[in-house]
Amino acid sequence: MSVIRFNLGRFNFAVWLLLIFTAFPFFAVSQTTNSVDSIRVWPSPSNTRVVFDLKNKPEYSYFTLSNPQRLVIDLDATKNGVDLNSLSHDSKLLHKVRTSNPKEKHSTRFVLDLNKAVKAQVFALPPTAPYGNRLVIDLMDLEQSQAIVKDQQSNNHNRDIVIAIDAGHGGEDPGSIGSAGSYEKNITLSIARKLQELIDAEKGMTAKLTRTGDYYVGLNKRPAQARAFKADLLVSIHADAFTTPQPSGASVWVLSANRANSELGRWMEKSEQHSELLGGAAEIIQDTAAERYLTQALLDMSMDHSLTTSYQVSRSLIRELRQVTKMHKKSPQAASLAVLTAPDIPSVLVETGFISNPEEEKNLNWSKYREKLANAIFTGIKTHFKDTPPDGTLWANQRHDNRKRTHRVESGESLSLLAQRYNVSVTSLKRANNLSSDMVRIGQVLTIPSS
Numbered sequence: 001m002s003v004i005r006f007n008l009g010r011f012n013f014a015v016w017l018l019l020i021f022t023a024f025p026f027f028a029v030s031q032t033t034n035s036v037d038s039i040r041v042w043p044s045p046s047n048t049r050v051v052f053d054l055k056n057k058p059e060y061s062y063f064t065l066s067n068p069q070r071l072v073i074d075l076d077a078t079k080n081g082v083d084l085n086s087l088s089h090d091s092k093l094l095h096k097v098r099t100s101n102p103k104e105k106h107s108t109r110f111v112l113d114l115n116k117a118v119k120a121q122v123f124a125l126p127p128t129a130p131y132g133n134r135l136v137i138d139l140m141d142l143e144q145s146q147a148i149v150k151d152q153q154s155n156n157h158n159r160d161i162v163i164a165i166d167a168g169h170g171g172e173d174p175g176s177i178g179s180a181g182s183y184e185k186n187i188t189l190s191i192a193r194k195l196q197e198l199i200d201a202e203k204g205m206t207a208k209l210t211r212t213g214d215y216y217v218g219l220n221k222r223p224a225q226a227r228a229f230k231a232d233l234l235v236s237i238h239a240d241a242f243t244t245p246q247p248s249g250a251s252v253w254v255l256s257a258n259r260a261n262s263e264l265g266r267w268m269e270k271s272e273q274h275s276e277l278l279g280g281a282a283e284i285i286q287d288t289a290a291e292r293y294l295t296q297a298l299l300d301m302s303m304d305h306s307l308t309t310s311y312q313v314s315r316s317l318i319r320e321l322r323q324v325t326k327m328h329k330k331s332p333q334a335a336s337l338a339v340l341t342a343p344d345i346p347s348v349l350v351e352t353g354f355i356s357n358p359e360e361e362k363n364l365n366w367s368k369y370r371e372k373l374a375n376a377i378f379t380g381i382k383t384h385f386k387d388t389p390p391d392g393t394l395w396a397n398q399r400h401d402n403r404k405r406t407h408r409v410e411s412g413e414s415l416s417l418l419a420q421r422y423n424v425s426v427t428s429l430k431r432a433n434n435l436s437s438d439m440v441r442i443g444q445v446l447t448i449p450s451s
């Protein structure tokens with residue numbers, strides 16, 4: 001035993017010596033001066049990638065300046081070997097690349113003069129054939145990427161606003177159980193069905209249930225279903241419970257910003273879900289430059305939108321719910337709840353009351369009361385979407401049409417010209433505006449009748 005151990009020890013020592021000697025030359029190389037050997041510019045409609053090809057791994061820092069917009073990159077112990085005057089490109093974001101006074105004697109300062117404010121990402125890439133060490137600068141046109149998302153979402157211009165209704169619990173999971181023996185899962189499904197009826201009866205809205213009967217649906221499957229429905233909102237219905245019978249009242253919950261951020265990170269790791277999450281936008285990104293940063297930015301925007309909308313909807317819900325029930329919490333509550341974690345879909349959770357409170361349990365078991373709750377939730381959702389209908393929906397277009405239906409008279413315009421332009425008769429135009437003559441004056445605002 002001891003002999004073997006001794007031999008192993010000697011072997012280890014030899015390995016260590018070998019490692020030290022082989023590692024040393026690498027260490028020595030990193031002390032020598034680096035150099036930028038070429039610069040490549042890759043423009044696409046919404047972003048531009050600038051690649052610095054370097055002899056060694058770059059040590060760098062960067063910052064942006066505005067008025068005019070610039071991105072400044074400092075490369076330590078590096079010299080520039082590129083003739084920047086002969087660097088031609090047709091990027092809409094990048095004006096030109098130049099050098100400026102370095103921050104240290106041996107460093108090089110590159111300045112990217114930009115045509116507009118961009119989101120910049122700078123990172124180093126290790127050698128992979130056919131390329132060597134690289135410093136990548138991604139300049140992203142945020143307006144453009146936003147336009148891509150919008151475009152993708154508005155394929156159908158008169159679509160319904162889709163509300164995914166999630167009845168909490170189900171099947172072997174009864175949820176909370178009241179002292180009179182009522183199951184939360186039955187109350188939530190009943191309210192969900194009533195809410196669905198109300199929504200489906202409203203022109204321009206459609207409701208979909210994540211569960212339609214008494215069976216269990218996994219917590220993560222619920223937002224996934226909402227996504228499959230292409231929902232504009234996920235509303236999850238629950239009834240609260242507490243260890244003592246006193247607490248009562250409803251509350252509305254949204255995803256906490258902290259959980260939202262960690263969810264975003266989790267989604268970023270699963271690149272196969274990017275395209276699912278971004279709809280068609282992911283394909284467009286792939287066509288131009290299949291890049292992580294752009295996905296990240298789009299996800300960020302998507303998440304921002306979801307969180308903002310969730311909060312607005314929850315406020316609207318509270319305004320309505322407080323008309324029919326006491327509120328346990330008067331403002332939206334933020335929590336880390338699995339059913340709310342879709343980064344792309346505004347999601348709210350409504351606790352309709354405490355099933356552990358005997359009085360509320362009785363109420364929740366009363367069909368008329370559940371109807372009132374469903375009505376309040378419906379009105380809250382409807383009010384929100386009437387105010388801010390998503391692009392491409394019937395409601396958004398109706399708003400748009402209504403807005404178009406007035407006209408401020410400009411110089412040279414006559415009633416007959418306007419009648420022609422709006423495809424209405426002069427008579428109806430006069431009637432709609434109580435005009436007794438054909439005269440209009442500049443600046444007069446006319447209502448344009450629908451026919």
Ligand SMILES: [Zn+2]
Nearest residue numbers: 168175238239
């Ligand atoms: Zn519940």
